[in-house]
Amino acid sequence: MCGRFIVSYTYAELVSFMSSTFDIFDLDPSIEAPRYNIAPGTEVLSIINDGDNYRAGNLIWGFIPFFAKESSTGYKMINARVEGIERKVSFKDSFLHKRCLILADGYYEWKKVLNQKQPFLIKNRDDKIFFFAGLWSKYIDKDNKVIYSTTILTKEASNELVDIHDRMPIILDEDNAKLWLDKDVQEVEELFSILDTSNQQNITKKRVSEYVNSVKNSSSKCIEEYLDERLI
Numbered sequence: 001m002c003g004r005f006i007v008s009y010t011y012a013e014l015v016s017f018m019s020s021t022f023d024i025f026d027l028d029p030s031i032e033a034p035r036y037n038i039a040p041g042t043e044v045l046s047i048i049n050d051g052d053n054y055r056a057g058n059l060i061w062g063f064i065p066f067f068a069k070e071s072s073t074g075y076k077m078i079n080a081r082v083e084g085i086e087r088k089v090s091f092k093d094s095f096l097h098k099r100c101l102i103l104a105d106g107y108y109e110w111k112k113v114l115n116q117k118q119p120f121l122i123k124n125r126d127d128k129i130f131f132f133a134g135l136w137s138k139y140i141d142k143d144n145k146v147i148y149s150t151t152i153l154t155k156e157a158s159n160e161l162v163d164i165h166d167r168m169p170i171i172l173d174e175d176n177a178k179l180w181l182d183k184d185v186q187e188v189e190e191l192f193s194i195l196d197t198s199n200q201q202n203i204t205k206k207r208v209s210e211y212v213n214s215v216k217n218s219s220s221k222c223i224e225e226y227l228d229e230r231l232i
Helices: 011-022 071-076 092-097 174-181 188-196
Strands: 005-007 035-038 043-049 054-061 079-081 099-104 106-113 116-124 130-140 146-156 167-169 203-207
Touching: 005 099, 011 054, 043 130, 043 174, 054 099, 079 167, 092 099, 092 130, 092 188, 099 146, 099 174, 130 174, 174 188
Parallel strands: 054 146, 079 146
Antiparallel strands: 005 035, 005 106, 043 054, 043 099, 099 130, 106 116, 116 203, 130 146, 146 167
């Protein structure tokens, strides 16, 4: 699964990346960056395709189906298992019509060791930005407030990561990220083909300190490698 991630790039670096990769030249200056401990329920930088252009902005992390009775449903839907997703009532419409990318350059996962959970940071070896495959939804609450929310698709963990957790987010390279957003792609088989080619060969992991466990901690200290003081 994926319950916490990072965007360690500065706003200026994101502006450059968006313009060169997606022809997005109007990134909202209120976008917060860098962020080292992004948690569910917060805004996450995402990209959609409106049919004519790519658009970037914030979505709330925690998917709220349009038919939900309460917006709090989103806290239970930060991830969505890809297996059978085309048949799941909450996600099947978004799978065909409301796909998105969530930007990151690393995510955290916790490994269970005896009675402890040890946090690890998982990144590309080259430290480049990558894309979580996501779905988004438009929800109108009882006060007529519109909430745009998102979820991250997950699959079985790769061999490199299964010792930490049995699930992992689906990570797309640039070419497949653009295919994932392509409005002309409507066939279920083609969509699964895009997800099956997700990037997992360039992954590296390192243990970090339990400082990251608290969502109140958001400095770059979160990504510092763990050093066992007993060995110093």
